[in-house]
Amino acid sequence: MSAKVVDALKATFGAAILENHAHCGDDTVVVEASKWLEVATFLKNDPAMKFDMLSDLCAVDYPDRLPRFEVVIHLYSISLGHRIRVKARVGDEEGDGAEIATVTELWPGANWFERETYDMNGIVFQGHPDLRRILLYPEFEGFPLRKDYPAARTQPLVAYRTEAEAGLPLEKLAPFREDEGMAFGRRELPTSEPS
Amino acid sequence: MGEVNRSIVLEGNETGFATTKFDSLLNWARKYSLFQYPFITACCGMEFMSLAGPRFDIARFGAEAPRFSPRQSDLLWVVGTISQRQAPALRRIYEQMMEPKWVLAFGTCASCGGFYDNYATVPGIDKIIPTDVYIPGCPPRPEAVIDGLLLLQDKIARGDRTPGIVKPREDVATLGNVNGLVKLEKKSSSKKAER
Structure with a gap:
């Protein structure tokens, strides 16, 4: 259903799109973490994309993989009716260097999603206006949804x-x-x- | 009214008096005028509403009047899961209550943390504050809660502060069934056989 979106992304970003697959009609692309904001800006602003709604933003910990974390956003276009899942991989074995650009500028709703993702997985969103814990308390040490917690x-x-x-x-x-x-x-x- | 030694029936113009211990009279008055502070955090709250509503009607036991200030209440209902982040608030509310005060753990989560065996949840409110009655159930049926309230009233009358647990009742629907399970049968089973 979103094959057009995947094609457009491949045409625009080329090698920065690392892989893509579709499962039960849901298209997923994995992008270079360094191109995260560029890809998001394109998806938000391009007239053929118009992903005006951020459904979800989260992260997944795969302790056996390198980079260890996947940051995932789910996007939906209310006007065009298509959706896409975008992933980027960050972080080393110890979970250090798990940093990625914020998309708060594009979708203000990403603000609390990114705070939660920081709270639970310790992903640092660079440029976030107010990156502190949202569900847990400031005294909490570590990140509970990391598999080594x-x-x-x-x-x-x-x-x-x-x-x-x-x-x-x-x-x-x-x-x-x-x-x-x-x-x-x-x-x-x-x-x-x-x- | 067993604690106020015994009841005496007066006929006509007769007058009389009853003797009792002051503490017994005081406890008798206390157990029928519990002002509750509902500390409701989770799904057990739905069952609590049912309990407080007309069908189960805890007004019958003199325990219906909620006071939303801990300073005016003497029974703390802890209804639902208590997270680690909430623990200081619960502790403080308990400390703000006037003596004598009682605490009732409503449901499995408040009693022992339930299946939330993780970083976020307090494994039972008795880790933080003294608890008088535990009501198991996820959530407990209103009958079980009434059992708990009666248990508490009994403990107040006896001046007993050892914690009590509400015993499970046998479900009348399962009596006489070997497996302890209710059999559901369709009315149309005989019709099926005809085909």
């Missing part, structure tokens, strides 16, 4: 009551066994100190 690590803001204070056992049975749930994060369970 231990699944059982919590960072309480209020120190937990001790069992002596409460006078009864406070430990609950874990809802998942060792072999269930998010195995990648449960290999080690570091004890965290309340901040």
Whole structure:
């Protein structure tokens, strides 16, 4: 359905379009991270593209790949009725250098999406007007949706009551066994100190 | 009214008096005039609304009047998931309440965190504040909540502050069924056989 969009992108950006595929009629292009803003500007402003709505912006962590993260935007054109998914790959093994240009100038709605993506995955959006945590608290260390964040690590803001204070056992049975749930994060369970 | 020693029926112009302990009288008055502070954060709130509405009507137990200031209330209903970021607010609201005060954990999330075994959620409000009654269920049925309220009233009357858990009721629909499951049958099954 959006094959025209993919063709136009290939014609305009050539080698900067790394790959593309379509799944169930949804077209996806993977672009060079350095061309992120240029591609977005083209998709927003070109009269044949007119992607005037940003449906979603998020990131995915693939710990075994390099670059490690994929930043994903989903675009929809209200006037032309087509949609496209654009991805860019950033970040090294440690998650450093996960930086990409902001698209807040093009779609103001990207502001909070990018803050959330920063909050959860630690992607830094260069040029963002107000890049700070949106859901978690400023004291939080690390980025919880990165696959190397231990699944059982919590960072309480209020120190937990001790069992002596409460006078009864406070430990609950874990809802998942060792072999269930998010195995990648449960290999080690570091004890965290309340901040 | 078992705590106010016993009831005496007076006939005609007779007058009389009853004796009781001051604490028993006070607790009897307290248990039927619980002013609630609803701290509602999640889907359990829907069930709470049902409970407060005319069908289940907690006004029957003298616990219907909500006070949206913790300073005027003596029963804190914690209804729903408490995130780590919310924990300081909950703690502060509890501290602002006047003595005597009680806390009721409504639903599995408030009781133990439920299946939210992750970075974002407090694994049970008893990690932060003392809790008097736990009501399991996801969400609990209003009947279970009424059981919890009666349990709390009983504890208030006895002056007992040990935490209590509402026991599950047996569903009348499942009584007499070996598997404990309700059988659903279509009316038209006999017609099908004719074909």
